[in-house]
Amino acid sequence: xxxxxxxxxxxxxxxxxxxxxxxxxxxxxxxxxxxxxxxxxxxxxxxxxxxxxxxxxxxxxxxxxxxxxxxxxxxxxxxxxxxxxxxxxxxxxxxxxxxxxxxxxxxxxxxxxxxxxxxxxxxxxxxxxxxxxxxxxxxxxxxxxxxxxxxxxxxxxxxxxxxxxxxxxxxxxxxxxxxxxxxxxxxxxxxxxxxxxxxxxxxxxxxxxxxxxxxxxxxxxxxxxxxxxxxxxxxxxxxxxxxxxxxxxxxxxxxxxxxxxxxxxxxxxxxxxxxxxxxxxxxxxxxxxxxxxxxxxxxxxxxxxxxxxxxxxxxxxxxxxx
Amino acid sequence: xxxxxxxxxxxxxxxxxxxxxxxxxxxxxxxxxxxxxxxxxxxxxxxxxxxxxxxxxxxxxxxxxxxxxxxxxxxxxxxxxxxxxxxxxxxxxxxxxxxxxxxxxxxxxxxxxxxxxxxxxxxxxxxxxxxxxxxxxxxxxxxxxxxxxxxxxxxxxxxxxxxxxxxxxxxxxxxxxxxxxxxxxxxxxxxxxxxxxxxxxxxxxxxxxxxxxxxxxxxxxxxxxxxxxxxxxxxxxxxxxxxxxxxxxxxxxxxxxxxxxxxxxxxxxxxxxxxxxxxxxxxxxxxxxxxxxxxxxxxxxxxxxxxxxxxxxxxxxxxxxxxxxxxxxxxxxxxxxxxxxxxxxxxxxxxxxxxxxxxxxxxxxxxxxxxxxxxxxxxxxxxxxxxxxxxxxxxxxxxxxxxxxxxxxxxxxxxxxxxxxxxxxx
Numbered sequence: 076x077x078x079x080x081x082x083x084x085x086x087x088x089x090x091x092x093x094x095x096x097x098x099x100x101x102x103x104x105x106x107x108x109x110x111x112x113x114x115x116x117x118x119x120x121x122x123x124x125x126x127x128x129x130x131x132x133x134x135x136x137x138x139x140x141x142x143x144x145x146x147x148x149x150x151x152x153x154x155x156x157x158x159x160x161x162x163x164x165x166x167x168x169x170x171x172x173x174x175x176x177x178x179x180x181x182x183x184x185x186x187x188x189x190x191x192x193x194x195x196x197x198x199x200x201x202x203x204x205x206x207x208x209x210x211x212x213x214x215x216x217x218x219x220x221x222x223x224x225x226x227x228x229x230x231x232x233x234x235x236x237x238x239x240x241x242x243x244x245x246x247x248x249x250x251x252x253x254x255x256x257x258x259x260x261x262x263x264x265x266x267x268x269x270x271x272x273x274x275x276x277x278x279x280x281x282x283x284x285x286x287x288x289x290x291x292x293x294x295x296x297x298x299x300x301x302x303x304x305x306x307x308x309x310x311x312x313x314x315x316x317x318x319x320x321x322x323x324x325x326x327x328x329x330x331x332x333x334x335x336x337x338x339x340x341x342x343x344x345x346x347x348x349x350x351x352x353x354x355x356x357x358x359x360x361x362x363x364x365x366x367x368x369x370x371x372x373x374x375x376x377x378x379x380x381x382x383x384x385x386x387x388x389x390x391x392x393x394x395x396x397x
Numbered sequence: 398x399x400x401x402x403x404x405x406x407x408x409x410x411x412x413x414x415x416x417x418x419x420x421x422x423x424x425x426x427x428x429x430x431x432x433x434x435x436x437x438x439x440x441x442x443x444x445x446x447x448x449x450x451x452x453x454x455x456x457x458x459x460x461x462x463x464x465x466x467x468x469x470x471x472x473x474x475x476x477x478x479x480x481x482x483x484x485x486x487x488x489x490x491x492x493x494x495x496x497x498x499x500x501x502x503x504x505x506x507x508x509x510x511x512x513x514x515x516x517x518x519x520x521x522x523x524x525x526x527x528x529x530x531x532x533x534x535x536x537x538x539x540x541x542x543x544x545x546x547x548x549x550x551x552x553x554x555x556x557x558x559x560x561x562x563x564x565x566x567x568x569x570x571x572x573x574x575x576x577x578x579x580x581x582x583x584x585x586x587x588x589x590x591x592x593x594x595x596x597x598x599x600x601x602x603x604x605x606x607x608x609x610x611x612x613x614x615x616x617x618x619x620x621x622x623x624x625x626x627x628x629x630x631x632x633x634x635x636x637x638x639x640x641x642x643x644x645x646x647x648x649x650x651x652x653x654x655x656x657x658x659x660x661x662x663x664x665x666x667x668x669x670x671x672x673x674x675x676x677x678x679x680x681x682x683x684x685x686x687x688x689x690x691x692x693x694x695x696x697x698x699x700x701x702x703x704x705x706x707x708x709x710x711x712x713x714x715x716x717x718x719x720x721x722x723x724x725x726x727x728x729x730x731x732x733x734x735x736x737x738x739x740x741x742x743x744x745x746x747x748x749x750x751x752x753x754x755x756x757x758x759x760x761x762x763x764x765x766x767x768x769x770x771x772x773x774x775x776x777x778x779x780x781x782x783x784x785x786x787x788x789x790x791x792x793x794x795x796x797x798x799x800x801x802x803x804x805x806x807x808x809x810x811x812x813x814x815x816x817x818x819x820x821x822x823x
Contacts, residue, residue, distance in 0.1 A: 096597075174714050195715035196599040197669025218717065220599030220669075258599055283602060284593035 249309030275299030405445025453485025465494025476515030655703030706794020
């Protein structure tokens with residue numbers, strides 16, 4: 076099945092972080108608790124802890140990213156690691172170098188950890204199966220498959236506002252088909268015991284048999300967010316209009332855009348989230364994005380703490396094994 | 398050379414034979430079954446006790462990769478692997494570089510196959526020039542040089558008008574057209590079966606409708622043009638029922654299924670393993686079971702290896718970025734016998750699907766152990782156990798999801814035109 080046994084070592088500790096699917100609940104809680112301790116680091120005058128001193132982290136980005144790459148970089152630096160950023164999208168692979176060759180070259184530089192973003196689903200796991208025993212891989216987003224650190228920072232943000240997962244209602248709105256964030260969020264919320272998870276969108280943006288992941292399916296935004304405690308809005312990519320999945324951004328906003336009026340349908344104290352970067356006036360109204368229910372910027376801040384937690388846990392498991 | 402195959406269970410569906418008996422070969426032909434012909438002294442005596450003796454298998458469309466892709470496989474390597482897998486005739490696809498759209502390329506392939514200790518090769522010519530889907534290939538010339546069929550393999554023709562004309566022209570020449578049912582738009586972005594698994598692991602799906610719509614389109618044009626066609630590797634349940642309906646309407650069509658599609662399903666694509674990447678994609682369990690039933694009921698005519706050898710690099714990457722295809726010759730027989738073991742098909746029907754039906758589909762003088770027939774024979778031990786490993790696979794392509802699997806059933810001898818080209822005990 077889809078279990079990814081390679082992400083855990085023989086003691087059940089995190090060795091790679093590739094997908095949320097099939098991870099034990101305790102491990103997710105451990106990441107969240109860990110991240111909680113790291114949040115205070117950002118408030119100090121000297122924002123550093125020496126946990127990864129002398130370790131080398133390579134951000135291997137085959138697809139452009141600003142936010143995710145920057146927060147990974149910051150997280151690694153706050154852990155005192157040496158960080159190298161490699162944007163491969165324009166260089167090596169275009170010259171015909173294979174993924175394995177790129178990897179071997181980088182490994183020869185004594186890297187301890189690869190943070191990988193790739194346009195193909197499964198690429199980080201492919202890399203994880205190739206690296207030397209002491210090297211870890213963290214998935215920073217692969218194709219439509221998974222974005223596990225984003226999902227963890229989202230549930231971290233949710234927990235800070237709504238700690239009782241077992242009573243929660245969460246709606247994820249927008250392009251589920253192409254979203255690795257949505258897939259990882261669904262797994263994380265399920266594992267943490269959220270009983271009511273909904274996906275909301277037109278049929279063109281909801282993948283076949285999505286209900287098999289244990290979510291409720293809604294095509295009407297008002298119905299989908301009725302009474303929910305958390306609304307997660309997804310970014311709508313411009314290219315969806317070119318592939319005939321939607322007529323226009325204008326019509327999308329009219330049908331699925333989150334406005335203050337529509338948000339009233341959710342629970343009174345509902346929070347609004349977005350993995351960013353946001354398209355104002357396409358999936359979300361500025362009044363909502365900047366409003367008092369929005370926790371979008373907190374998500375970014377939490378992203379650093381969560382990534383610090385994951386990185387230290389992953390490299391810690393090696394330290395103990397060695 | 399005179400060969401006697403002694404004491405095996407002879408299964409020859411074309412002649413209604415299923416009995417323990419001896420087979421006598423003289424020169425390139427079968428000269429007797431059962432009783433020894435007068436003055437026959439075997440130069441080679443094959444003890445087939447406990448083994449099955451049947452007509453050699455015929456593969457309708459294998460990718461041999463030569464000319465042009467010798468880093469993946471060569472004619473010599475694959476014809477050898479085919480013989481070791483029980484195949485005596487292999488029809489090779491025209492998607493080489495250059496494409497098989499001129500007599501010169503056919504001659505080159507024939508020349509390369511000459512002297513190879515392995516299966517016999519027959520060429521499938523291109524349906525359109527360069528497989529471009531725009532200009533018709535010189536099919537008469539291809540037929541004259543010995544092509545047994547024409548096909549636009551791997552690149553289904555988008556333009557319906559071109560396809561209609563291509564079918565009509567092939568029909569004029571009496572050439573069978575090998576078709577792959579796939580709607581070019583629905584299938585364009587996908588890499589695996591669209592369903593709960595593609596949703597879960599985040600790979601773009603190919604809906605079953607891509608196959609049924611492609612099939613429906615092609616069947617309409619076959620009805621109009623009267624062309625004789627064979628559908629290669631159908632993958633979904635619905636396609637089987639479309640095919641059945643078309644035959645009821647009197648259409649002259651046949652179809653095959655690839656061995657992997659009878660064993661694997663989309664749920665097996667664990668961890669995005671590129672070795673499961675094949676086109677048409679591995680579909681649902683329901684589809685697989687329907688394909689098995691259709692083969693047993695002989696609604697699907699032939700079973701093929703769907704042999705597509707690749708170099709290691711072609712599979713060294715994420716699923717979606719890898720080249721589709723499974724190297725099929727080596728594991729074909731044991732996987733087919735597993736179907737018999739599972740009660741999915743009778744052994745005689747299996748031999749029919751692997752040898753008799755494919756020969757009939759392309760009018761090849763094969764698939765029979767009848768008196769005077771060309772001696773294309775396969776002898777196999779149904780109980781022999783072995784493991785698929787880089788050391789045991791003879792195909793140059795080691796791209797198979799069955800690597801490491803314990804297999805039961807192995808070809809011990811293969812005779813092509815009276816010549817012993819494979820003998821395991823030697």
